[in-house]
Amino acid sequence: MNSLVLPALIPLLAAPLIVLVGGRKRAWILAWIALAAAFASVLHLFSLGDGQNALGGWDAPVGITYVIDAANRPILLLIMLAGLLGLLCAPPDRLAWLETPRPAIFYALYCLCVSGLAGMASTGDAFNVFVFLEISSLATYALVASGPGRKALRAAFQYLVLGTLGGSFVLLGVGLLYMATGSLNMADIARLIPASPLHNAVLVGGAFVLLGFMLKSALFPLHQWLPGAYSRSPNAVAVLLAASGTKVSLYALCRIMFGVFGLSWLLAHHVDKILLILACAAMLFGSLGAIQQTRLKALLAWSSIAQIGYIVLGISTLSQAGLSAAWLFMLFHGLIKGGLFVCASGLSSDRIKNLPGLGRRDPLRATCMTLLALALLGVPLTAGFVSKWLLLQAVWDSGALLGVVVFALSSLLAVAYVARIVLPLWQSSDNSQPLITPWTMRLGMLLTTAAALLFGVWPGPVIELCRQAAEALL
Amino acid sequence: MTPKRNNAVLRVVTKQIIPMILLFALYVQFHGEYGPGGGFQAGVIFAAGFVLYALVFGLDLASRAMPARALFRIAPLGVLLFAGVGVYSLLKGYAFLDYTAIDPHDPVHAQHLGILIIELGVGLTVFSVLLLIFYAFAGRRRADSLTHKDMG
Amino acid sequence: MNLGLINGYAAVALLMTGLYIVLAYDNPIKRLIGLSIFQAAIFVLYISMGRIAGGTAPILAEGFEHYSHPLPHVLILTAIVVGVAMLALGLALIVRIYEEYGSIDEQHILELEREPDA
Numbered sequence: 256m257n258s259l260v261l262p263a264l265i266p267l268l269a270a271p272l273i274v275l276v277g278g279r280k281r282a283w284i285l286a287w288i289a290l291a292a293a294f295a296s297v298l299h300l301f302s303l304g305d306g307q308n309a310l311g312g313w314d315a316p317v318g319i320t321y322v323i324d325a326a327n328r329p330i331l332l333l334i335m336l337a338g339l340l341g342l343l344c345a346p347p348d349r350l351a352w353l354e355t356p357r358p359a360i361f362y363a364l365y366c367l368c369v370s371g372l373a374g375m376a377s378t379g380d381a382f383n384v385f386v387f388l389e390i391s392s393l394a395t396y397a398l399v400a401s402g403p404g405r406k407a408l409r410a411a412f413q414y415l416v417l418g419t420l421g422g423s424f425v426l427l428g429v430g431l432l433y434m435a436t437g438s439l440n441m442a443d444i445a446r447l448i449p450a451s452p453l454h455n456a457v458l459v460g461g462a463f464v465l466l467g468f469m470l471k472s473a474l475f476p477l478h479q480w481l482p483g484a485y486s487r488s489p490n491a492v493a494v495l496l497a498a499s500g501t502k503v504s505l506y507a508l509c510r511i512m513f514g515v516f517g518l519s520w521l522l523a524h525h526v527d528k529i530l531l532i533l534a535c536a537a538m539l540f541g542s543l544g545a546i547q548q549t550r551l552k553a554l555l556a557w558s559s560i561a562q563i564g565y566i567v568l569g570i571s572t573l574s575q576a577g578l579s580a581a582w583l584f585m586l587f588h589g590l591i592k593g594g595l596f597v598c599a600s601g602l603s604s605d606r607i608k609n610l611p612g613l614g615r616r617d618p619l620r621a622t623c624m625t626l627l628a629l630a631l632l633g634v635p636l637t638a639g640f641v642s643k644w645l646l647l648q649a650v651w652d653s654g655a656l657l658g659v660v661v662f663a664l665s666s667l668l669a670v671a672y673v674a675r676i677v678l679p680l681w682q683s684s685d686n687s688q689p690l691i692t693p694w695t696m697r698l699g700m701l702l703t704t705a706a707a708l709l710f711g712v713w714p715g716p717v718i719e720l721c722r723q724a725a726e727a728l729l
Numbered sequence: 730m731t732p733k734r735n736n737a738v739l740r741v742v743t744k745q746i747i748p749m750i751l752l753f754a755l756y757v758q759f760h761g762e763y764g765p766g767g768g769f770q771a772g773v774i775f776a777a778g779f780v781l782y783a784l785v786f787g788l789d790l791a792s793r794a795m796p797a798r799a800l801f802r803i804a805p806l807g808v809l810l811f812a813g814v815g816v817y818s819l820l821k822g823y824a825f826l827d828y829t830a831i832d833p834h835d836p837v838h839a840q841h842l843g844i845l846i847i848e849l850g851v852g853l854t855v856f857s858v859l860l861l862i863f864y865a866f867a868g869r870r871r872a873d874s875l876t877h878k879d880m881g
Numbered sequence: 882m883n884l885g886l887i888n889g890y891a892a893v894a895l896l897m898t899g900l901y902i903v904l905a906y907d908n909p910i911k912r913l914i915g916l917s918i919f920q921a922a923i924f925v926l927y928i929s930m931g932r933i934a935g936g937t938a939p940i941l942a943e944g945f946e947h948y949s950h951p952l953p954h955v956l957i958l959t960a961i962v963v964g965v966a967m968l969a970l971g972l973a974l975i976v977r978i979y980e981e982y983g984s985i986d987e988q989h990i991l992e993l994e995r996e997p998d999a
Contacts, residue, residue, distance in 0.1 A: 260825045268812050271805030312827035357801075382956055389963045396970055405981035409990070412909060412974045419916050419967050420903065426960055427896075427923050433953075434930050764940060769958060855962075862969045869976060 259308040259321045261296035262331050263377055263387070265289055266338075266370035273363040279347040282359035286342060286366055293373065294335040300328055305727075307379065315379070316443035322379035325723035329582060330376045330506045333589045337498035338369040340593050343699040344600045345491030361401060365491065368394035372503045381429045381464075381515070382439045384507055388425060388471065391503075392418045395496065399488040410483030417470060417480040424467030431460030432515075445515045458524070464511050465526070472504035474567055475537030478560045482544075485556035490600035493552065494699075498593030501563055502585045509570060509578070513728045518573060530571035535661040537564025542668035546675070551605040554672060555595055558631065561665055562588050568662065569646050572653035578725035580646040583718060587638040587710065591630045594703025597696060598624040607675060612684030617692055621680045623700040628673045630707040633666065638710040645718070736785075743785045750778035758852050762841060768848035772855025780863050788867050797864050800857040807854030814846050888929035895922030907987035909978070913971045920964045927953045927960075 269289030273282045300323050308321045323331075342365070347358070371391025375384055396418065400411035433439055435456040436447035448457055473481040481501075485493050512521055521527060541561025548554040566588070569581030598620055599605055602613075614621040630637035633644075643666070650658040710717055758771030783791035818830035828843025829836045895918055902915025931953035939951035975985055982990050 257819055257822070257824055260819075264812070264815070264825065268809070268816070271808040271812075274805040275802065275809075308824060310825050312824045312829060382959075386959060386963070389967075393963070393966050393970060396974075400974055400977070405978070406994075408974055408978045408981060412971065412978065415967065415971050415974065416903060416909075416912055416916060419971075420900075420919070422963075423916075423920055423923060426920075427926070430923060430927050430930065430953075765938070769962065865973065866976070 257308060258296060258299060258303070259306060259323050259377065260310070262293050262300070262335065263321075263370050263374035265293040265296060266366040266373065270363040270366045270370065273359050273366065274357075277357070277359045279358045282362040283342070283345070283347040286362040287339075289366055290335060290338045290342060290369060293369070294339060297328070297331045297335050300331065316438050316440035319383050320379040320440060321377050322442075323377060325720070325727035326510070326582075326725075327376045327506065329586055329720050329724055330503060331373055333502060333586055334369060334372045334376060334499045337495050337589060337593055338365075340498060340597065340699050340703065341365070341491040341495035343491075343695040344494050344597055345489065346693055346695050348693075361398070361489075364394045364398050365495070367391070368398060368492075368495065372499060375503050375507055379441050380439055381432065381441055381444060381511075384510075385422065385425050385429060388504075388507070389422050391500075392422060392471070395484070395492070395500070398492040399484050402488040402492070404487065406483075407487040410480075410487040414480040414484040417477075421467045421470030421477075424463045424470065426467075428460045428463030428465075428467060431456045431463065435460060441510070441514050445517060448516070448520070461511075461516055461520075461524075465508060468504050468508040468511065469533070472501045472508060473560060473563055474533055475540055475560060475564060476533075478537070478541075478563075481560055482553050482556040485559065485596075486550060486552035486605075490596070494593050494596045494600070497555070497559055497596045498589040501559070502566075502589055505563070505566055505570070505581075505585065509581075509728060512570075518729070521573060527571050527573050530567050531655055531658055534564045534568035534571055535657055537561060537567065538661050538665035539564075539668075542665045542672065545672040546668060548672075549607055551599045551602070551607055551610065551676060552596070554607065554676060555592065555599060558669070558672060559592055561669070562592070562631075564665070565643070565646060565662070568650060568655075568658050571658070572649055572655065574649060574653055575722075575725045575729055576645075576649035577653060578728055579718070579721040580642065580649045582721035582724045583714075584642040584646055586717060586721070587642040587707075588631075590703055590710075591627050591639055591707050594627045594700060594707065595624065595631065597699040597703065598627065601692060601696060602690075607679065610676065610679040611682040612686050613679075613690070614681040615683065616686065616688060617690040619697060620690070620692060620700060623704040625677050625680060626704050627707055628677050630711070632669050632673045636708070636711045638707045638714065640711060641714040641718070739785055743781060747778050747782055750781065751775060754778065758848065759845070761848050762844050768851025768853075769855055771848075772852040773859060775852070775856045776859040776863070779860055783863070783867065788864070792864060792868075795860065797861060800861050800864075803857040804854050804861065807850045807852070807857065810850030810853065811847055812850075814843060814850075888925055892922045892926040892929070895919070895925065898922075909971075909975050909985055909987075913968060913975070916971075917964065917968060920960070920967075924957050924960065927957045 266289050269285060273285050276282065276285060303323070305324045307315070307323075309315060310319045310321070312318075314320075345361075345365070368391050371387045371389075371394060374387030375391065378384055378387060396411050396415045399414055400408050402410070429439070432444055435451040435453040436444045438444050438447055451457055470477040485497055488496065512526065538561050541557055541559070541564055545554050545557035545561065548557055562584070566581045566584045569577045569584060571577070602609075626637070630639040633639040633642075647659070647662060650662060754771045754775035757766035757774060758768065761767035761771065779791055779795055782794065814828070814831070815826040818827045819825050821830040823830040826847075828839045830839070831842050832839035899915045899917070899919030899922060903912050903919065906912055906915065931950035933947055933949050936947040936949045937945045939948040939954075978990075979985050982993055984990060984993075
């Protein structure tokens with residue numbers, strides 16, 4: 256079971272190697288090899304089955320354990336796919352605008368970020384989650400700051416302040432839980448909580464941990480950092496973050512909710528109702544915000560805020576159907592939004608008013624963008640439809656009428672913002688100069704679009720994965 | 730940064746004290762398994778020696794003694810040293826960072842050796858990263874005299 | 882007031898102070914200072930939790946039976962390193978913002994931003 260550490264370890268090892276080797280092209284190739292190897296190790300985990308690995312040979316609850324089960328395998332898969340997809344958008348020759356004299360650092364930070372996300376997804380230790388959270392966050396702040404233009408710096412600083420607050424909340428909460436139970440191992444904390452004499456420490460600690468992860472997953476109203484971080488960062492980073500960044504925090508949120516506190520604690524403290532209200536607010540305000548944006552990437556980022564609301568809506572049902580729908584939504588939304596950010600990469604201007612004519616300038620990009628946007632909307636025969644349909648069913652069954660109503664409203668609003676980006680693509684304009692897109696980015700668009708369509712008609716295996724994930728969590 | 734070259738007392742005292750700082754850092758580094766200390770603390774103290782040198786004698790002399798290029802090599806090497814022990818134990822069939830892999834016949838000796846190597850990696854990285862941060866901030870010229878190429 | 886809990890009260894006061902500074906000020910350097918105070922409060926909380934009445938430093942020596950719990954100290958060492966990295970990165974960003982805008986004043990920068998960007 257020693258290979259459980261590999262998804263986090265391989266990119267972590269790659270980062271210093273990339274700095275040592277240096278050079279633009281070599282760094283890119285090394286990052287590729289590392290993420291491909293990490294991806295292979297995740298596939299290997301699927302064949303291994305559930306398991307635990309005690310680091311340094313120190314068994315739980317003393318040592319740090321890595322726990323792999325049905326719940327986090329799909330998340331690890333998503334992280335690695337997002338990492339590879341992002342790398343497609345950062346071929347070495349397109350790094351010219353990066354202001355760093357050491358481009359290798361960019362790729363090293365990229366690998367560190369993936370490593371931090373993978374570590375968050377695979378550890379079973381509450382403090383270790385904080386450490387990996389900060390590894391990925393610190394790498395992300397620096398990556399966002401390397402984006403084009405000076406606004407990237409302010410977006411990165413805003414993200415740094417809010418992200419550090421989120422991380423500190425997690426640290427504070429874990430400390431209080433440790434005070435109450437004397438353990439840092441998640442399974443062990445769960446076992447000790449009922450016997451703990453410090454009820455209030457458990458309550459406040461739990462509240463801080465959940466709050467911290469809500470901030471890191473940009474759940475409304477803690478979303479202020481997200482539009483800037485997504486829309487100002489370099490293309491590759493935007494793809495990685497949009498496809499997997501917030502999802503990993505949502506996974507950690509679920510892991511703490513179900514793996515540490517358990518259903519009865521959550522129900523007793525009305526966590527389901529709080530999440531339902533926040534999810535509804537996120538769906539409404541995210542969609543409303545997306546409609547008002549003037550830049551393509553900012554629109555996509557605001558749409559992500561709404562989609563996080565959908566995922567949390569699924570989690571708030573606290574039911575198996577809801578959780579498996581939330582997992583499916585995470586995977587499919589990661590795929591679709593990642594693809595959309597690939598399509599939004601490499602445009603000379605990402606203002607929506609400059610979109611007209613793109614259908615003629617770069618037909619492949621415009622076609623992929625249209626199909627992916629329709630999938631985001633949830634048009635039948637796309638992956639988006641499957642996840643939305645299952646989510647709606649789960650929410651309906653849970654009897655949360657508010658959720659159903661807001662779900663429908665938000666989906667209507669989504670039509671408005673999707674129309675704002677899809678319709679102009681096919682209008683004619685004076686600018687008919689063909690747009691040159693590197694083959695790696697074309698590959699990324701094609702693959703994500705194909706996958707979004709394929710899973711629309713053949714979602715069976717993924718639904719089964721998500722069903723098992725929900726079963727493992729509950 | 731303007732070096733205080735004309736202050737004889739400062740220069741003499743600094744020259745006397747820097748070797749002691751570095752020596753103390755090495756003590757903290759290699760005594761860390763028995764007493765208070767370890768790689769983090771040693772790295773910080775070692776870096777503090779160079780920071781003091783840079784403060785008194787100027788950044789140019791300091792970066793001649795310990796060039797940033799070298800630090801850029803040392804920092805990843807430290808991480809690799811740390812992770813290398815873990816990978817070695819993984820390859821030997823033990824858990825990640827299980828020091829027993831270093832000397833399976835004498836686990837206690839292996840623990841000693843393991844923590845020494847690990848802490849050396851930590852010390853090297855902390856030292857070089859802290860000094861790099863210091864160089865990065867101290868070496869910054871005023872914004873108005875910067876061309877775009879200097880940045881980053 | 883229970884004097885045994887004085888570290889707890891101090892931690893809460895520091896937490897509130899730090900959070901207020903982060904949220905209420907425009908000056909990015911002050912906000913970083915607020916963040917550092919906020920984190921320091923958490924460090925205080927952790928370290929106080931490891932204390933055992935009458936305990937010494939957690940070093941094995943003859944004649945000492947009780948010693949503080951070393952684990953919170955080690956955890957906080959990690960968190961301090963994270964805090965240092967955050968502070969260095971934040972200050973580096975502020976330097977870069979100053980170089981790009983010629984100001985770190987939020988109001989001034991917002992005025993500059995009014996000009997449409999490409």
